[in-house]
Amino acid sequence: MELRTQTLTRLVTPMREGGSLPALAEADDGFKYVVKLRGAGHGVKALIAELIGGEVARALRFRVPELVFVHLDESFGRTEPDEEVQDLLRGSVGLNLGMHFLSGAFTADPTVNPPTPEEASRLVWLDAFLTNVDRTVRNPNLLVWHGETWLIDHGASLIFHHSMSDPAKAALSPFPYVKDHVYLPYASLLEQTDRDIRQRITPRTLSGIAALIPDEWLADPSAFGDMDPGKIRSMYSDFLIRRLSESAVFTKQAIDERRKLI
Numbered sequence: 001m002e003l004r005t006q007t008l009t010r011l012v013t014p015m016r017e018g019g020s021l022p023a024l025a026e027a028d029d030g031f032k033y034v035v036k037l038r039g040a041g042h043g044v045k046a047l048i049a050e051l052i053g054g055e056v057a058r059a060l061r062f063r064v065p066e067l068v069f070v071h072l073d074e075s076f077g078r079t080e081p082d083e084e085v086q087d088l089l090r091g092s093v094g095l096n097l098g099m100h101f102l103s104g105a106f107t108a109d110p111t112v113n114p115p116t117p118e119e120a121s122r123l124v125w126l127d128a129f130l131t132n133v134d135r136t137v138r139n140p141n142l143l144v145w146h147g148e149t150w151l152i153d154h155g156a157s158l159i160f161h162h163s164m165s166d167p168a169k170a171a172l173s174p175f176p177y178v179k180d181h182v183y184l185p186y187a188s189l190l191e192q193t194d195r196d197i198r199q200r201i202t203p204r205t206l207s208g209i210a211a212l213i214p215d216e217w218l219a220d221p222s223a224f225g226d227m228d229p230g231k232i233r234s235m236y237s238d239f240l241i242r243r244l245s246e247s248a249v250f251t252k253q254a255i256d257e258r259r260k261l262i
Contacts, residue, residue, distance in 0.1 A: 036097045036098075044223045045158075105143040106144055124187040135181055164224075
């Protein structure tokens with residue numbers, strides 16, 4: 001597994017939606033990307049969650065815009081008049097993460113176009129696995145592009161890494177926030193989905209996704225102090241593998257929460 005690396009060449013516009021304050025920018029390959037900046041919010045941890053969440057989703061055959069590492073140098077966005085944006089860009093010099101911009105996409109509305117039970121169950125399982133708190137009715141992070149549903153914004157996943165207290169225990173925990181999932185009312189095949197997905201993704205795949213995390217992010221002292229980057233990467237890999245092996249825990253939680261809705 002590997003991601004392309006591009007250099008940002010032009011700031012198109014800051015995007016002020018959400019807490020991550022992304023930017024729409026053009027890179028040296030001529031394409032536009034929604035860029036998650038390491039200087040915003042939760043810093044590189046949000047980028048790591050975006051990377052892992054997006055690539056796990058891709059491995060499970062969800063539609064996810066291509067993720068690309070994007071380099072931001074000190075001169076980028078120098079003409080931006082907003083001082084807050086300038087500060088954000090200065091704090092993001094180095095390697096960031098870009099998501100291919102889906103021009104013309106619009107937010108999916110499941111009340112207008114409801115998912116099938118299989119589609120809903122697969123997405124609920126994914127977000128419970130990733131502990132993604134940000135797929136709600138209020139903010140579904142689902143886009144319709146060329147008639148198909150695409151997943152975006154996994155930066156609120158992996159909530160365990162904000163405390164780093166006990167990743168092993170976190171991997172074995174249920175996910176109570178699944179009660180707010182936008183697709184939960186439609187997810188009637190969760191038990192079957194759990195069996196199917198566990199046959200489609202392997203520990204080797206999950207380790208390969210964790211291996212994508214750049215050393216530059218893992219060596220960020222504001223996020224991880226003086227922890228060894230290799231040990232941090234292993235922590236993410238171990239969390240994913242153990243959570244997969246114990247998926248019955250969060251699957252049962254999702255089933256129980258759905259019963260309360262119907």
